[in-house]
Amino acid sequence: MNIKLVFKLIGRILLVEAVALVIPLLVALLYREDPVPFLLTIAIVAACGLGLSSLPCSKKQFFTREGFVSVGLIWIITGLVGSLPFLFCGYFATPMDCIFESCSGFTTTGASILTDIESLPKGILFWRSFTHWLGGMGVLVLATAIVPTMGIRSHYLTQAETPGPVFSKLVPKQSQTSKILYSIYFALTALEIVCLKLAGMPLYDCFIHAFSSAGTGGFSNRNASVGAYGSVAIEMIITVFILLFSLNFAVYFLLLTRRWKEVLESDELRFFLLVVSGATLLITFSNLEVYSSIGESLRYAVFQVASIISTTGFATADFVLWPKFSQMILILLMFCGACAGSTGGGMKCSRVLTLLRSIRRDLHHITHPRSVEVVKLDGKVVGEDTLHSLLVFVGAYMLLVFGAALIISLDGFSFAESFSASLTCVSNVGPGLESIGPTGNFSAFSSLSKGVMSLCMIAGRLEIFPILILFSPTAWRRT
C-alpha cells in the first residue's frame, strides 16, 4: 500500500476543490452575504492540499488497490470538506447535520435535514446545489480532466468513480475522455439553464435547479421543490433534462460522432425508456383515485417517475399520499436507478437488464441442462466474470440496504421509513416514504443514523466496493 502517493493525490484533489469553492464565494459576494464561511473553508482546504501534495514520495507504484482506497478516502474527505461552509455559516444544528447535507450533495442524493430551506443565504444554497454538479460527473473525473495525474494510471481512479458494470473509454486517452465527458456535461447544463430561464424561472433558481438536475441530485432552493413554481413548462423541461442526464454519456459521444446505429441498438437505452414509460402508465392509472383527470395524473406521474428513476428526487406532488401501488413502483424504480455511465445512482439499468437475462438463461438451463448459452448486451457477449461480479454487486447492494436499515431502525421509525431511508441513501435518490417523503426531511434521525446514511450515500455513489475496501484489513497491510 503506497499510502504516501495516495495522500499526495488527495492533496491534489483538495486543491481542485479549493478552486471549486471560489465559485460559491463569488455568489455570496454578489448577493452581499457573509463570505467568511467560504473564505475559511478555502483557506483550510488549500492549506491541507498544499501540505499533502508537497509530500515527498519516491515510490511511484499505484495499482488497483491504491486506486480503490484513494477513491474511497477522497470521497469521504470531500464529504467532510463540503460540510465546512455549512458548519461555519451557523444555520445547521449539529456538525453531523452538516456532514449529512454535504454527503447528500456530493453523492447527488438530495436528502436534506433542513426544515426551512428558503431561510438560508443564497451562497450556501448555491454551494449545496453546486456539490451536486461536482459530484454528478465525479470529482476525480474532473481532476483527471484538468490536472496531470503525476503519472498515476488515472484509469483506476475514474473506473472506480464512474458508475456501471463495465467501464469503457470514449477515446484512448483517459484525460481526453474526461474532458469530453465534462464538455458534454457542461453543455447540457448550460442548455438547461437557458431553457429554464426562457420558461420564466428566476436566474438564480435556474442555476440551482440546473445543477441539481445535471447531477441528478435533487436539492432545490424552494421548500416545495419544483412544485413551488406550478408551471407545466418548467416541470417538462426538468423532466426531459433529468432523463437526459440519466442516460449513459457515451450515447452523446456516439451522437456527436454520428454513430446513430450504435445508439439505436443500445439495449440499456431501450430498456430504460421502456421502464420509464411503463412505470408512468401504471402510476397514471393507479393515481386516478387521487387526481381528477388523466392529464393531471399523467403530469405528476411522468415527473415523479423521471425524478425517481434518474435518482434526482425533485418533487411536484407529495407521493406519500398516492396509492400504495404507486409508491411500490417508485420503490422499485429506486432500486433500478439510471443508466450506467450517467450521473444517476441506483443499481443501474444495464445491471438489472443483464440480471434479468441471466435469470432467463438459468431458467432455460434448468429445462435443458446441457444447453450452452451466453448472455448478451448490445449484441456483445457479457463475460462470465463480469456476470459474476454483477451478481456479487447486486448481493452486496441488498445487504447494504438491509444492513443500514437495521441500524436506522434503532431510532424507532416505522419499517417503511427505516427501509426507504436506507434505500434512498444507497440509491442516491433523496426522498423516502412517510415522514421522509417529498415534504418531509431527515432532521429527526439520530446522529448515528445520519452518519450511517452519509456513508451509505458515498458507498452507493461509488458502487460500494471503494468504501467497503476501506474496512478491509487486507487493503492496509504492507504486503
Added chain:
Amino acid sequence: MDIVIVGCGKVGFSLAEQLVLEEHNITIVDQSEASLRRAGDQLDVMTVRGNGVSVATLREAGADNADLLVAATNSDEVNMVCCLTAKNLGTGYTIARIRNPEYTSSLAELRRNLKIDMVINPENATAIEIYRLLRFPAAANIETFCRGRVELMGVRLQEGDFLVGKPIHSLSSQVKKLSLLFCAADRNGDVSIPNGSFVPLAGDKLYLVGQPDSLDQFFHLLGRNAPQVKQVFLVGGGKVSMYLAKLLSATGIRLKIVERSEDRCRLISERFPKAMVICGDGTDSELLDSENLTSSDAFVALTDRDEDNLIISLYAMQKGLPKVVTKCNRQNYTGIVRSLGLDSVVSPKFITASHILHRVRGMQNSQGSVMNSLHRIADGAAEAMEFTVGPNTRHLGTPLKDLRLKSGVLLAVIVRGAQIIIPEGSSCLQEEDSVIIIARGGVILDLNDIYDDDAGFVVPTGGAEA
C-alpha cells in the same frame, strides 16, 4: 497520432507501452478478454474486443481514421488480412508482423498486393542482431549507421582496463588519435553522456561511436579483440535459430544446433546440411558437456523459455566461452541479468518495438530532416539516431561552439561524403550531411529539436573525444 494495435501479445503490449509514453492515442484490438483487461488496467489505452480481420471490429477501433495500424497477432495470415482491410477502410499506414520463413521469399509481392507498408519479422531482426554480435565478439552490443560506415558499440569495462580510474581527457595520444567518441555511459542503470572529466569505473558500460576500424583498434588496445568466431553453439531450434543459421552458414561459420524436437531437428538438418544438429535437451548440462561446449567460440541460447536461456548462458559463461548471447524477452529482469555478467542479451520484443517506434517517429516529422535510423541503447534509457541534414535544418554553417544543444543531447558524428567527422568546436553542419545524435530522455523527432534556443549564452557541446 491515432494508432491501432491488433493483437495484445508480447510485442503488441510492449509496443503500446512505449507509444503511450510518447503521448499517442492507442487502441488495442484482441480477442482475449484477459489480455485486454491487463492492457486496459496498466496502460492509458482504449481496448476493443474482437477479431482484427472483421470490418466492424476495425471500424469500432477507429481504423478508418487511424494514422497507423500495427497487426501483431500470432497468425501471419490474420495480420495480412487485417492490414488489407484496414488499408481499405482508410488507415494511413499499416505494419504487419510476418514471421513464417515461407513468406519471406515472396515478401515484396505480398506487400504490394496486400498494401502492407512495412513488414516486421521479430525473429529475423533478432537473428540479424545476434549475427552482428557474433561478427564482433568484443562488444556487448553493436548498432550500425550510414550503411555500416559508422558503428556504435557497447563495452563493459573490467578491473584492470587502461581506461578505468582515469578521466577521459587524460588518455594517451594513441587513443586520442582514433576517430571515435565516448557517447554514453551506463553505471548501474544510470545513463549519462560523459564529458572529458568523466572517470570510467570497472563495471560501467561505455558506448563508443566511430569508424569501424577505429573501434577495432580501440578494442585491440583494450586487449579485448577476441578471435573471430569460427564455431557457434546454438541451443534451441526455433525461428530465430533458423534465420541465424542461414546468416551464419553463409559466412562459413560452423554450427552446432541442439533442439529438443526430433521433427524440428530433421527440418533444420534438411535446410542446413552442413550444420551439426543434435536432438536433445539443451538445458541439460551433461548433454552440453558431452557435445564439447568449450570447443565453440560462441554460445547462443535461443530456447523459448527466458529462464532456461539465462541458466544455460550462465553455465556457458562459467565454462569460459568468450562470447555468450542470450535471448530474453522479459525486460523487467535485465538489471539482475546484468549483475550476473551476461551482457549480450537480445529481446525480440524490444527489437521489434524499436523498429516500429523508429517508423512512428519518422511519420511524425513529415517535414524537415529525415530520420534514417533509430537505435535504443542502454535498455532504452538513451537513443541513437541518424538524421540527414535538410534545407530546413537551422544553424547550418554555424560552428558548434557557438550553438547550444539541449542537455542530454550529443552530436556524435558527422558523415560528409566519404569523411567521418568527430565534431569539434569548430565543426559545423552542412546540407546533406548525415549526423548521428545521442539523446538521453526526451524525444527528438527532428534535427531542429536538438538546439536549445531558449538559452541566451553559449557553452561548448558535451561529449568526450578520445
